[in-house]
Amino acid sequence: MAIIAEISIEADEFLLGQIIAEYPGLSVEIERVVPAAKRVMPYIWGYGTDLKSFEAAMDESPNVKSIAVLDEYEDRALYKIEWEDPAEQLITGIARTDATILEAHSDDEWLFRIRFEEHAGLAQFNQYCAENDIAYRLNRVSSLADLGADGDDYELTDAQYEALSLAVERGYFKVPREVEYEELADELGVSVQAFSERVRRGADKVLESVFLRPGSRNA
Secondary structure, three states, X not given: OOEEEXXXXXXXXXXXXXXXXXXXXXXXXXOOEOOEOOEOOOEEEEEEOOHHHHHHHHHHOOOEEEEEEEEEXXXXXXXXXXXOOOOOHHHHHHHHOOOEEEEEEEOOOEEEEEEEOOHHHHHHHHHHHHHOOOOOEEEEEXXXXXXXXXXXXXXXXXHHHHHHHHHHHHOOOOOOOOOOHHHHHHHHOOOHHHHHHHHHHHHHHHHHHHHHOOOOOOO
8 A cells, every 4th residue: 555654854864955955045845756767866946046056066066967957937946966876865765665755845854755655665765764874754654545534634744734824814815915924934933935935835735635636626
């Protein structure tokens, strides 16, 4: 039975996290990754004001075989990265268990949501991390059959729920808008960028659950 594991990991536990930590004005979100022929070439979105410096650092890193900009906007860009094997050990471990990264992003720490084909995959991943001295915290494990069983469960992280519920309560989504992100971010003691990303990701999960789940009008 397929399962979804939600894990938290500190930036210094894996190579990409270490590089991102050098740029406090930058946050990263890994695109959904399905391992292909055991190659580890994650697609990531970078957000912030340090994108050019980040690109230069990645290009000069001995652990990076190549980095390409696939799409670029004013304050964000989509990259394709190929690592020197086995430089990025965490992502390599995920690929070796034939798991799929459903969600991964940086905040105060990194959050990963990973789908394993069966419980044995999670056990293999745990063994791999132990052998490679990668420390992580397992927050939750759910079976696919459990997801969506409760109409109020949209698989939000605690941070996403806190930010999204505060935005709704304070009238951010009302017309006209009654509050701005700056005020809400100050209330939670986080950056505006971190707050906006939590709201965006949380809202995306809720909308997908409502409109794309089986039985919905558009499903």
